[in-house]
Amino acid sequence: MSSVTLTGVSKAYGSVTALQPLDLEIREGEFLSLLGPSGCGKTTTLRIVAGFVEPTTGHVAIGGRDVTHTPPQKRNIGMVFQDYALFPHMTVADNIGFGLRERRVSRAQEQARVRELLDLIHLPQIADRFPSEISGGQAQRVALARAVAYTPAVLLLDEPLGALDLKMREAMQAEIRRIQQELGITALYVTHDQTEAMSMSDRIAVMKDGVMAQIGTAQEIYDSPSSRFVAGFVGQINLAEGTFLGGDAGQAVAEIAGLRLRGTAAGTPNVGAPVTMAIRPEAIVLTSACTQTGAQDNVLDGTIKAIGFAGNLARVEVEGAGISLIVELRPAELRHARGEAVRAVWPAARTRFLTE
Amino acid sequence: MTARWHLLLIVPFVVVFALTAASQFVFIERSLYEQRSFGRVGTELTLINYANFLTDRFYLNILWNTVKVSALATFFTLLLTFPLAYVIARMRSRWASVLIAGVVVSTFVTIVIKVFGLRIIFSSNGAVNRMLISLGITDRPYTIIGTEEGVVIGLMHFTIGFGVLILYSVVQTIPRSLEFAAQVHGASRLRTFWRVILPISLPGLVAAALMIFNMCMGAFTSAALLGGGRVLTLPVLIQRTVMMETKFAFGGALAAILLVCVIAINLLSIFILTRMVSGRRKVLA
Secondary structure (H helix, E strand, O other), X not given: OOOEEEEEEEEEEOXXXXXXXXEEEEOOOOEXXXXXXXXXXXXXXXXXXXXXXXXXXXXXXXXXXXXXOOOHHHOOEEEEOOOOOOOOOOOHHHHHOHHHHHOOOOXXXXXXXXXXXXXXXXXXXXXXXXXXXXXXXXXXXXXXXXXXXXXXXXXXXXXXXXXXXXHHHHHHHHHHHHHHHHHOOEEEEEEOXXXXXXXXXXXXXXXXXXXXXXXXXXXXXXXXXXXHHHHHHOOOOEEEEEEEEEEEOOEEEEEEOOEEEEEEEOOOOOOOOEEEEEEOHHHOEEEEOOOOOOOXXXXXXXXXXXXXXXXXXXXXXXXXXXXXXXXXXXHHHOOOOOOOEEEEEEEXXXXXXXXX | OOOHHHHHHHHHHHHHHHHHHHHHHHHHHHOOEEEXXXXXXXXXXXXXXXXXXXXXXXXXXXXXXXXXXXXXXHHHHHHHHHHHHHHXXXXXXXXXXXXXXXXXXXXXXXXXXXXXXXXXXOOOOOHHHHHHHHOOOOOOOOOOOOOHHHHHHHHHHHHHHHHHHHHHHHHHOOOXXXXXXHHHOOOOHXXXXXXXXXXXXXXXXXXXXXXXXXXXXXXXXXXXHHHOOOOOOHHHHHHHHHHHOOOHHHHHHHHHHHHHHHHHHHHHHHHHHHHHHHOOOHHHO
């Protein structure tokens, strides 16, 4: 249970830069996800923390101790791999006890701890089976038990749920989170799946092209994305181009498609700079045309172009003033038909103006 | 309609059978008649040729020597090739394929040429002896011709390429992540090798060992050229018996004994391995 600090860590392979200089702190007991598309540098970052990859520049510290040049086996970490990486020639019990034996724990203590862990993952009956004789979900739990057997300083998880089907993935998300919190272990989780990152993490670091684009809680990332990339990568969002007009009464104002819209700006854009307005589909409500609205609201008058149903959601496309917005609402709230004139209203507080 | 085309397979079967089994059969059948002088054989079925072999210290010594040099060559070949195969299998640059190509090419260069290379390197004013003398390790040139070490080196020269190729494919089947997992959970490189890589590659190692051992037991050229007439192995003895002394019946007996020994040693090894593995379950098989 320790914090992890990366200071100015970068990695280059020849002339190819896999990771730009990165500063990142994972707090004690925190569950932090590195989220991004493949090739964004998230796996490289994880491997640098694990010690499989030596950073080109910068320092790695675990629990305040500089481990930049410490080999993996001396870093006291646990790790769960995408392909489980269970030892095929050992039983489940021996797999879980692997790290304990390397730490010269007595045989009796090892057996007691392995039993405890098998109970923790709710699989006491598979102790004597071999990895080839258990299911993918069971294998991943065993891999998790192996990684936390000796209570490591940090738990690293490298897309551990990628090989599981959707249902098993959801069950395992809760399982991993429960075990991480029960043991209070600092965890670094790598994934390209934004729902996974959102549902499990204390904080998320979104990465792109070897750069950390934004770091914050799931809520912060979702509500206040700092760039178009983050906005588009995490959930659905409407984007529209325009020009920044400046501040007014603590709010940012921009002109988008001839409309004067209020919101909050990411950073401090110059007056006249091009900005992109970003608004989540579920933040917009549809009312009848010409309904009175509050001064704090943004308004677009348009017509409904299309309506799609996705079970629990209705997705409505509204077009007006040369832009089109996707609006998500519950089917019961839908009171308009295709082709009808409507007024789309959304609060300034949820409107973002992005410059990059 | 039954598949009549199966009948067509009889033709290649007969050809293959004639080329492999028939010649062996002729030899073994011949070995059951008494060997007389000037290449003549007796007319009654007898095991006298086998009895002559098994009661003569000279022949038994040759059999023992053959097993010994083969086992030594096998052991050292594996010892040398496993690290090499491991490094090539784990390389991620394109040099890996260059190295493998190099191994393949040198493996299929005829052994005669390779042995002459060895003879030049180890000749009295060759590279090895000049180095040994200039370092003061020895004052007389050391020769590998006609020594057991020489034969072992010659056999290794013959089998090393095959060893690298077999073990390369063995190491490739071990996912890299298993090594990462061992290391990250506290095992040093040495412990990772001992607890993970070695046990997982054990069946492949045994298969490679048996194949290399069998090649050594039957190797003629390197044993003949480096034995120099002073170190005799069974294949060399068979060649002399048949070609120089025209004793076909006795030569047949020698060949049969070699065959039985090799099969027995192989079966025994497989038996021991399966016993070892069944102690830890069938997963490795």
